[in-house]
Amino acid sequence: MASKGVYFAVFGSGLGHVTRILEVSKRFPEADYKFRYSSSGQGYSFLEAMGMKGLTERCPALDVEWAVGGGFSSHKILPSFPFMLNKFMQQVAFEREAIRRFNPEVVVSDSRLSAILAGKSESYPVVTMLNQFKVLFPPRFRNSMGKYYERIAADSLGLMWSLSDRVLVTDLPPPYTIAEENVVDSEVSRVVEFVGFTAPKIRTSQEGLQKVKRTLALDDRPLVFCQVSGPEATKGRFVETVLASAEEICKAYNLVVSLGRSGGSATPRRLASGGWLFDWCPVKDELFELSSVLVARAGHSTIGQCIDNAKPAVLVPIHNHPEQISNAEKFSRLGLGVDIRSEKLTPQNLFQAIESCFTDSSYKMKVEAVRTISNRFDGVARCAEVINSYA
Secondary structure, rough: OOOEEEEEOOOOOOOOHHHHHHHHOOOOOOOOOEEEEOHHHHHHHHHHHHHHHHHHHEEEOOOOOOOOOEOOOHHHHHHHHHHHHHHHHHHHHHHHHHHHHHHOOOEEEOHHHHHHHHHHHHOOOOEEOOOOOOOOOOOHHOOOHHHHHHHHHHHHHHHHHOOEEHHHHHHHHOOOOOOOHHOOOOOOOOOOOEOOOOOOOOOOHHHHHHHHHHHOOOOOOOOOEOOOOHHHOOOOOHHHHHHHHHHHOOOOEEEEEOOOOOOOOOOOOEEEOOEEOOOOOOOOOHHHHOOOEEEEEHHHHHHHHHHHHHOOOEEOOOOHEEEEEEHHHHHHHHHEEEEOOOOOHHHHHHHHHHHHHHHOOHHHHHHHHHHHHHOOHHHHHHHHHHHOOOO
């Protein structure tokens, strides 16, 4: 029997999208399926690093601009719109050719509108996975007029997402939806299916945990694990603030910092404060499991892992990044941790937020309660089930 083809088109900014697609692909027997991946930027590099080099298409990149200060560059959006539209049309043409050449049974789009248009234009069934189907404006533009145009844009984008045969939102249903502002109040919000989180499960062993504790000489104090993720241009101030607060943190806690630099050194460096610094952390699952509090960006996958592992967190969204800001605010409103705007981040309030997560037991209680709700869902299994129904 011939293998069934599944074409995965993956948003390339950050690693959250590509890691969940790889989790979904693991649910299909290799003997019965063949895969092709399409991505750009970090997503493409990660797929190659994970052994998918001969199976991955490099599509034209389409990403936001990042300002010198490490934030989302809102003032460059309008001037660059014609260029972005041209890039988008290049993506559609590229995907049409790649899909036609591979001839899959089903196209899976992870937050890639170009793949939806390309797949439907070639009469293939399309399953879309995403955790946002509208574009939020940066905070400075979110006045009454801005929200009006935001709603118009949301409905227009939503109609295009809904060209898919199925739209799967990789989040919890209301009122626990983390990406609430990104998926509610549009014309298609009622036709999506909430499948639960699809962040990779934390997989550790007691042997692995003990080895990490010995290697890093972690003592009986609680562990703060700081994960600095996202585009490299956005990391500077976050890293500087964490390192500036390291001495104070290490007086009360163990501290490990991962800079999230794919391809960087996997050998930890000892900080003067007594903490540890990784360029690229090969034992992040073990450190996640051992930690009592996370310090991280407000990416959707990161938040899903915090909830699924009942870890309170201090979230620092990328400056001026509307999706991460709204994620962090919802996480905070649910009482699962503390959010600090990047422009307001200081060593002092970072340490205070960490202290709050340790001393206020309500954070741990509430994140455990939401984990109970999340455990009712298996987002990866549900996505695989829906994809398989078209293959």
